[in-house]
Amino acid sequence: MISATDLVADIADSLAAVLPEQRWFAGKGRPVHAVIPVRATDLAGADPRLVHAIVEIDQGELPRDRYQLLLGARSDLPENLGHAWVAGADDQAVYQAVHDPELTAVLLDLMARGAEVNGLRFATEPGVTLDTEQRSRPVGAEQSNTSLVYGQTYILKLFRKVAAGRNRDLELHRALAAVGCQHIATPLGSIEGPLDTAADPETAAYGMLTGYLRNVADGWAMATASVRDLLAQSLLTEGAPGLVESIDPADAGGDFASEAYRLGQVVATVHADLATALGSSPATSGYLDVVADAMHRRLAEVLIQVPELTPYSDELRAAFDAVRGLEGPVLVQQIHGDLHLGQVLRSVTGWIMIDFEGEPMAPVAARTVPASALRDVAAMLRSLDYAANHLPLGEADSEQRAAVALAWSTRNQDAFCDGYAQAAPDPRKQAVLLRAFELDKALYEVAYEHGNRPLWLSIPLAAIARLTAAHP
16 A cells, blocks of 8 residues: 555646635636645545645745645445545545545544544543544535534534644634633534644644534525515515605514624624633734725725726725824724624524634734724624625616615614624724725725626625715
8 A cells, every 4th residue: 555645646636636626725716736745644544545635736826825635545436425536546546535424434533532643633622522423524615614514513624725823713712612602613622733744843723623503594694685585575665556665674574683783792792702811902003004004005906906996096095094093092802803794603592603714815824913803893894785785786776776785784784883882892983993994895805806706896896985985
């Protein structure tokens, strides 16, 4: 049997073709010149065989991205695993093992035993005992990572793009659990280890096991269902005989405002728990200049890509410069860092926040820098605006739909802030800084939509037009 490292090297060309097809692969749109094995470890068996691998992707730029792979190898690949096939090597079929519950059971067993294999440390959190009889299935809707649900009990998030250093998601879940936060999934176990050789002092997090949240609804799905309901009622009203007034979102079925209010309370509570667990402090002198400078840099970069921003550039610069003159202390702390409706789940007992990794495109070191909690607030306000406006794209009667979207987003943004103000200072009292964060987030969205979803570009552009016009 060839070594794990040689196996990965043998299928490197096949991986170069397969990896860009994966939704978690961040280098889409750029050619893959080579897949370079960094380390590979046998975790179980010979047939079937389970290999944990770290590969480096050469796409012509430095630094190169590194990814975690779980590879299975069988002499006879079952039909139900045919879709996971990668290549043939050493008279075996090599495939993506996340789809094989027989092999993924090994990960749960290693955590339960507190095993260490070639420097990879599998562990449970203090006092946790795992049921290793649970079979897994991959969650299909994720993008940047891969999660395995074991029965109805656990969920293991496998971090795909990996880097040396602390993992925010794991670290913040542990910190929040330590102070009794009720609005996260309970951390139960982890997979950590070296990023290169077993003797390398630099380690990375490869997996985080938490309790599986049953019977939950995705925040984005709930919000957009509410928008669809309001839009449908509004269109029925519009088509009715005689002169009628527009539907008030408060009177429509499926009103989301009470949930937005509760969500605001939960976000404020989690911010308070993060401050308790990891501290908060007044920002150092010059913090607001650093914030404003970063906003200006983003504006300059996005203007080059998207000239449609030009009519708003002066107002954007003025909004960012206004941050420099703010007086009084600005508190900074650890925050979620990538908050939106897709990062919150509604359980029968309340809202749960997930995925504390931070902004995906930001360097790992930058994600751990303390920031104003208003960044999270602004991000959620932008997400509510997205929920309100994503449906009308390409539809007729755009003015009617725009009016419905504005009414829905205004009501729910206000409700979110009202809820937040019940557990923390009202974010609207820091209007200058909040508005700057909203505009900066909208610029980020403009750049993203321009490069990935051009049909959605009108959403952040319209928000920028509205936010700049409202504050001459």
